[in-house]
Amino acid sequence: MFVVTAVTVVYPLILKYTIDVVFTQQQFGLVPYLAMSFVGQLPVQSVGNVECT
Numbered sequence: 001m002f003v004v005t006a007v008t009v010v011y012p013l014i015l016k017y018t019i020d021v022v023f024t025q026q027q028f029g030l031v032p033y034l035a036m037s038f039v040g041q042l043p044v045q046s047v048g049n050v051e052c053t
Contacts, residue, residue: 007045014038 018034021027 004045007041011041011045014041 014034014037022030022034
């Protein structure tokens with residue numbers, strides 16, 4: 001349950017950081033790192049969802 005809660009909190013923060021820093025300040029060098037954080041979060045989220053059901 002802790003994993004699902006943590007992922008639920010982290011996902012919007014990554015999205016907000018992407019919008020605020022990358023697009024507003026045009027720091028496009030961060031895009032690969034943010035993309036990998038999204039991809040890395042998906043398996044954690046799916047495992048957490050399976051464990052909670």
